[in-house]
Amino acid sequence: MTVPPNILIADDHPLFRIALKQATKLAFNSATVDEAGAIDDMLRLMAQGPAYDLLLLDLHMPGARGFSGLIYMRGQYPEIPVVVVSGNDQDKTIAKAMNHGASGFIPKSTDLPDMAQAIKTIINGAFWVPPDFSAGHENIQDEEMSIAETVAALTPQQFRVFTLLSEGMLNKQIAYEMGVAEGTVKAHVTAILKKFGAYNRGQLIIAAQRLEADEMPE
Amino acid sequence: MTVPPNILIADDHPLFRIALKQATKLAFNSATVDEAGAIDDMLRLMAQGPAYDLLLLDLHMPGARGFSGLIYMRGQYPEIPVVVVSGNDQDKTIAKAMNHGASGFIPKSTDLPDMAQAIKTIINGAFWVPPDFSAGHENIQDEEMSIAETVAALTPQQFRVFTLLSEGMLNKQIAYEMGVAEGTVKAHVTAILKKFGAYNRGQLIIAAQRLEADEMPE
DNA sequence: CTGTGCATATTGCTTAAGAAATAGGGGGTA
DNA sequence: TACCCCCTATTTCTTAAGCAATATGCACAG
Structure with missing residues (x-):
């Protein structure tokens, strides 16, 4: 460091x-x-x-x-x-x-x-969790881990497209947010679909939702 | 009864x-x-x-x-x-x-x-929950309740379209499952979009995911 | 210096999604 | 019976999504 x-x-x-x-x-x-x-x-x-x-x-x-x-x-x-x-x-x-x-x-x-x-x-290289934390047997499901590995392998632009797409945005809106042409976004989406092995953006959204954290009790 | x-x-x-x-x-x-x-x-x-x-x-x-x-x-x-x-x-x-x-x-x-x-x-008209169940203050979020009310107001065909759509299926696939024309499915989707106040099917999928139960710990 | 590979960006083309208008079929009610 | 409302189904038309091919730039190994 x-x-x-x-x-x-x-x-x-x-x-x-x-x-x-x-x-x-x-x-x-x-x-x-x-x-x-x-x-x-x-x-x-x-x-x-x-x-x-x-x-x-x-x-x-x-x-x-x-x-x-x-x-x-x-x-x-x-x-x-x-x-x-x-x-x-x-x-x-x-x-x-x-x-x-x-x-x-x-x-x-x-x-x-x-x-x-x-x-x-x-x-200094160690872990830290709250003192009252007690880990259960909460391992991550295989499917969620598989999704996580794919997300970790996305390129920077692909990740941005993925997150915006996951919120239900249109390619045109994503393009505006990112400052690129709509066609560029489409190409990114196609690449993302291949990495996930998905056939349409709906399946990407479903995958992305599985990585959401639970709602915060307010 | x-x-x-x-x-x-x-x-x-x-x-x-x-x-x-x-x-x-x-x-x-x-x-x-x-x-x-x-x-x-x-x-x-x-x-x-x-x-x-x-x-x-x-x-x-x-x-x-x-x-x-x-x-x-x-x-x-x-x-x-x-x-x-x-x-x-x-x-x-x-x-x-x-x-x-x-x-x-x-x-x-x-x-x-x-x-x-x-x-x-x-x-006989009463409720029953497991004896070891202890209710917390787990009220349902406003947003989830709003989604639930809309789901409850769907017509039978709309509900079927909604559930299939929520799994990432294409209109063509949904049409095949339901035995109707693709155009019919599209009309249902349009009606569902209006009920939810959504602009595209991605947002419907996001809404549907919020009604999923947590994964079963296996 | 040069070729190789990958990320990014773009265009042209095909298929899917969504809006609008229309029509048939019950289930109510006057 | 006649009327109306809503669900269902369909077609037509416009917009969005997704695929294929291609070009540029950049990092890295030879």
Whole structure:
């Protein structure tokens, strides 16, 4: 790891980004911290920014709800540890995140000193989960794991198309969001279909839904 | 209720239909029992068969996994009590089934005498859940409830199209399954889109996925 | 330096999806 | 009986989805 560490915070809630940044500074007061409020910003920073030593990732990011963002980042940057940050602190959600390659899980209800400790622990190469977490026998189903492997193997543009498509958007809308021609999106969709072994976009949407995290009890 | 009662068992597993039938006979030895191994059979029997006093419904029926079958039946035949039968006996699943209008929930691990007692209880107008069930504060999200209300308001053909469409099938395939022209399916899809306030079938699939029951831990 | 492979982007073509208008068939009600 | 409403089914027409072929740029091995 670089000293001081470079850390990327990806959360759509500005106030919570501030809190996470404070926790980070508490852990490493010389840390360099970048922030992303959406998946696209995160992807851009990962590609163009410094080599990050840690990614703090919210599960409810605009552009990739659920575990797809985590899975994709683990596929693209397997050497960068990812800490999942979420308001949903059910054991099942934590277990799933860890099984999908997270190095830690920080519930949003965690207080600042514990967050700092968690960040320290993980950046040093260990895992961290909430002290009251008790893992059951919650292994990920074969089918979900197969989907995850395919998501991890998508190219950056394919992943963006996949997430937008999964929200029910038309190719034309996706093209506008990405700033490319509709035909380009279609070509990406065709490539994605092949990777998933699917015959139409509906089946892609069904697959994507299986990577969603459960609803947060409000 | 008619005496002897008419009971319909809908489960895709033949062996389990036998067990349910035995439980039914144990509860009412003169009961008339019909069986359906798929949603289509169930719908046909409901439409053409006798007036049933009770429906025993599995959550994993071919043609309607999850709660959509329960929701639709409650919308179409609100006077007929439905008992959900499932291998998934998590409290969350039971709570959801009850909130979606079930009169009872029988885990597949229940023994025969208890099943018979459950059936007796429910056919007499009361509820029945497993003795070890403890309801949390698992209310159904507004969005899911809104989807459920729309599903309950679908016509029979629309419901069949909806379930097949939700599995990622093409209009042509749905038409073949239902024995109608592709154009007819398209007209149904258009009507369904309007009811849901959706703009394309992808959004229908997303909505349908929200009514799926959690995977069964195997 | 050069060829190879992959990601990205585009166009042209075929098939699927969706909207609109229309018609037949019960099931109610005056 | 006559009327109306809703479900179902169909055809026609426009738009969207998906496939095939192709070109550019970029990284990497020789």
